[in-house]
């Protein structure tokens with residue numbers, strides 16, 4: 001829908017925005033900060049080159065991302081405000097996250113990992129966002145630090161629904177990027193469900209506290225092996241309470257993993273968020 005700020009019929013275009021600096025590169029094009037001329041509202045403008053989309057044969061994926069993200073409204077999910085296109089590009093008008101990419105903050109933190117309060121707060125907010133997605137029959141499937149942004153107020157925004165699908169799903173995709181977050185059921189190419197996101201939340205919480213994911217290895221075969229045998233080692237920087245939470249998410253059988261409400265109510269989370 002082209003709906004922006006509630007007026008479904010208005011035809012948005014680039015002329016409605018004053019373009020600012022580049023925020024970086026998205027998957028299919030550049031991302032700019034921009035200001036809507038009438039309201040002065042600051043947004044992020046994701047530009048997608050049509051040529052690249054056609055070449056990558058990802059039209060359906062882009063339209064699914066637009067469809068999914070335009071219907072999700074949650075404080076920890078980056079909201080798609082509206083979209084429009086011209087001859088060359090599709091433009092997505094998205095919320096601007098003032099502090100940018102979470103993984104950069106993770107790498108820049110002392111020791112390369114977050115403190116207990118940050119780790120618990122961010123884990124809680126991601127669990128809340130995933131829980132909302134699942135309630136709306138959406139599996140995100142690509143929860144990792146690179147897909148999280150931080151607002152000026154230090155709150156999480158879950159972004160990039162390019163890999164999300166309606167559950168349950170057997171979608172076989174050549175997964176690009178890291179294998180570190182793949183759950184066993186995806187490594188073994190089995191039918192999987194929303195519980196894949198529970199697994200990823202465990203991997204994410206571990207990486208928040210340690211600075212790298214639990215199954216990271218020199219070769220992808222080694223990573224696969226560690227994932228399939230759930231071979232996790234907890235350094236002493238991982239407090240006991242967090243170990244308890246993570247070990248109840250990194251469980252081979254999906255339905256045995258903690259529910260998202262149990263994560264949000266876990267003693268370590270409530271004591272530290």
Ligand SMILES: CC(C)NC(=O)[C@H]1CCC[C@H]1Nc1nc(Nc2ccc(C(=O)N(C)C3CCN(C)CC3)cc2)ncc1C(F)(F)F
Nearest residue numbers: 023024025026031044094095096097098099100147159160
């Ligand atoms: C989750 C997804 C996979 N990731 C992305 O989409 C990435 C791809 C490109 C940027 C980001 N996308 C977004 N980024 C922001 N905010 C933002 C980003 C970067 C900085 C920052 O550190 N600089 C500008 C620095 C400032 C200093 N200079 C030197 C370097 C950049 C500050 C704020 N809001 C919304 C978006 C969104 F998502 F809507 F597009």
